[in-house]
Amino acid sequence: VIYTLPARQNYSKRRFLRSRTTTTQTASMTTTTRLLSIALALGAPLQSLAKTPDNVSSRLMIQIPKALYKEDGYDHREALFGMPHYGGAIAQQLYYADSDLCDPNVDTTKGYPARSGKDSWPSPFILMVDRGGCTFVKKVRNAQRAGAAGVIIADNTCLCNDQDCIAKSGSPTCETAEPIMADDGSGSDISIPSFLMFKTDADAVKEEVKKGQFVQLEMKWALPNYDDRVEYSLWFTPTDVVSREFLRNFKQVAQALGDKAYFTPHLYIYDGLKSNCLGNDGSNMCSNLCTNNGRYCATDPDNDLTRGISGADVVKESLRRLCIWKQHGEQDGVGAEWWDYVTWFMDRCNNANYFMNEDCIKDAYKHSRVDGDRVDSCMKDSGGLTGDNSNAFLDLEINAQTERGVVVLPTAFVNTAALRGSLTVANIFDAICAGFMEGTAPKICNVCTKCPDVEGCARSGVCKLMPASSSGGVSGGTFAMTVLVLAGVFAGAAFWHWKKTRDDMRNEVRGILAEYMPLDEGEKEGGSPMDFARRAGTTSLI
Numbered sequence: 001v002i003y004t005l006p007a008r009q010n011y012s013k014r015r016f017l018r019s020r021t022t023t024t025q026t027a028s029m030t031t032t033t034r035l036l037s038i039a040l041a042l043g044a045p046l047q048s049l050a051k052t053p054d055n056v057s058s059r060l061m062i063q064i065p066k067a068l069y070k071e072d073g074y075d076h077r078e079a080l081f082g083m084p085h086y087g088g089a090i091a092q093q094l095y096y097a098d099s100d101l102c103d104p105n106v107d108t109t110k111g112y113p114a115r116s117g118k119d120s121w122p123s124p125f126i127l128m129v130d131r132g133g134c135t136f137v138k139k140v141r142n143a144q145r146a147g148a149a150g151v152i153i154a155d156n157t158c159l160c161n162d163q164d165c166i167a168k169s170g171s172p173t174c175e176t177a178e179p180i181m182a183d184d185g186s187g188s189d190i191s192i193p194s195f196l197m198f199k200t201d202a203d204a205v206k207e208e209v210k211k212g213q214f215v216q217l218e219m220k221w222a223l224p225n226y227d228d229r230v231e232y233s234l235w236f237t238p239t240d241v242v243s244r245e246f247l248r249n250f251k252q253v254a255q256a257l258g259d260k261a262y263f264t265p266h267l268y269i270y271d272g273l274k275s276n277c278l279g280n281d282g283s284n285m286c287s288n289l290c291t292n293n294g295r296y297c298a299t300d301p302d303n304d305l306t307r308g309i310s311g312a313d314v315v316k317e318s319l320r321r322l323c324i325w326k327q328h329g330e331q332d333g334v335g336a337e338w339w340d341y342v343t344w345f346m347d348r349c350n351n352a353n354y355f356m357n358e359d360c361i362k363d364a365y366k367h368s369r370v371d372g373d374r375v376d377s378c379m380k381d382s383g384g385l386t387g388d389n390s391n392a393f394l395d396l397e398i399n400a401q402t403e404r405g406v407v408v409l410p411t412a413f414v415n416t417a418a419l420r421g422s423l424t425v426a427n428i429f430d431a432i433c434a435g436f437m438e439g440t441a442p443k444i445c446n447v448c449t450k451c452p453d454v455e456g457c458a459r460s461g462v463c464k465l466m467p468a469s470s471s472g473g474v475s476g477g478t479f480a481m482t483v484l485v486l487a488g489v490f491a492g493a494a495f496w497h498w499k500k501t502r503d504d505m506r507n508e509v510r511g512i513l514a515e516y517m518p519l520d521e522g523e524k525e526g527g528s529p530m531d532f533a534r535r536a537g538t539t540s541l542i
Contacts, residue, residue: 058195060076060219060220061218062216062218068208075197077181077196079181079194081136090220092124092126093214093217094128094152095112096154097128097143098112100139101139102139112206112212113212113213114212123147123149126149127148127151136153137190144191153181155196156199158174158175159199162174162199162200169199180407229259229260230261230262230414232432232435234410236266236268238321243410246410248346250339251340255334258334259334262333267319267321267322268401269296269297271297272290277289278290278295279294282388286311292383292385295389296315297315298315299311307352309356313355316356319385320361320375324337327374338368341364343368345360348363348364426454447463
């Protein structure tokens with residue numbers, strides 16, 4: 001999983017390369033195993049929720065006791081795994097496990113409010129557990145197995161801007177921002193939602209629960225705002241393996257959706273300033289992983305700093321794709337030329353020999369009808385990639401990914417809702433169609449939703465059943481014909497066996513009869529003793 005690097009951490013060039021390239025490769029291998037939960041329900045009632053302080057689409061409320069009630073809810077972070085109930089809510093009694101819940105053998109008789117005897121937490125319930133000791137995914141998985149309907153992770157570190165929290169804790173340790181509850185790559189089996197509650201608020205809730213006080217907590221999710229146009233975006237990198245199939249096949253769908261859906265591609269760029277890749281003397285401390293003297297960085301896709309594709313190459317190609325979109329896609333949100341360029345590049349230039357080959361890139365420009373001169377000017381005018389200079393477009397990408405909380409690549413958003421799991425044409429198309437206000441969806445949504453071949457349906461405007469070879473099955477006619485042919489073969493074989501057996505037996509009987517026929521009868525008639533056999537047994541023995 002790719003994590004946004006905290007500003008307070010100091011990463012050397014070697015540490016930057018090892019940690020970030022390894023996690024990027026892991027994300028590419030495990031992204032397809034994560035569960036995609038597209039919870040945009042077509043026709044569901046629109047829930048209007050006030051915007052939360054940290055810009056998430058969910059609300060964390062405590063209704064009981066009144067002393068813990070906050071009109072605008074509690075600041076929190078929403079997990080990037082599990083299944084949020086968009087448009088719905090979970091309101092249940094809260095139990096505090098008084099544990100970090102890293103041990104899979106959860107003792108459900110402990111915790112608060114205390115119960116008499118050995119009573120377990122009565123279902124349904126929401127479970128609060130302490131942060132630390134293991135990953136968020138492991139904690140939530142153990143809580144799910146214990147029967148929890150939702151999980152609240154109680155933070156154990158104060159925010160640096162919360163002086164009251166620091167004073168009460170007696171520890172100078174603090175963090176500039178709450179951590180993002182990212183998937184560690186194994187969260188595909190998590191089906192319950194989870195939030196991270198800030199330390200100050202979590203401590204107050206723990207105090208009430210430990211007193212035996214009944215606390216009813218509500219986890220609530222807003223539906224993305226519906227209108228007659230859906231906005232969707234994709235965060236990825238030029239060397240990302242998981243997104244290639246989607247990028248190669250979605251053009252027809254994007255064109256069929258037309259101006260009803262607006263696409264925005266985002267290229268993930270690492271902030272070299274936060275990673276200390278820009279030295280105090282203005283030098284690049286992260287070698288060829290970064291451009292602009294260490295301001296903008298990317299992981300080395302082949303994990304070799306001495307050869308192959310470098311991180312700086314990835315940054316340059318990212319900027320090029322941003323400029324192509326500015327020229328050919330930003331106005332209409334479709335960008336057919338952008339899709340064509342990306343496809344051509346992936347098929348012919350996406351390898352160590354041609355990734356930065358100017359001739360290959362010019363061919364991609366030519367076949368996708370992109371004005372290469374305008375793109376090159378855009379890359380230069382935005383700030384370029386040399387010297388200790390900032391680049392306007394790359395800065396916008398870094399700021400956007402921070403605001404959006406992007407930590408896993410690739411990640412798609414539809415109407416600001418993050419879609420989790422495998423990136424397929426059908427899944428993204430279904431999510432887009434579910435994002436329209438009722439009655440405003442384009443015709444393609446009515447025709448092609450749930451079609452087994454969405455791309456083909458978008459191209460022809462008609463949903464056709466996929467060939468048997470594509471779906472892995474056979475049609476009813478083919479199956480029936482196969483059965484008839486096999487039945488005929490077996491029937492023919494049985495008839496041949498029966499006839500051969502009958503003929504063999506007849507010949508054997510003839511031989512026996514000819515051998516034992518009385519000779520005097522044959523002599524009297526002047527015939528041969530074999531005449532009987534030659535007449536095929538037509539003479540009666542009686």
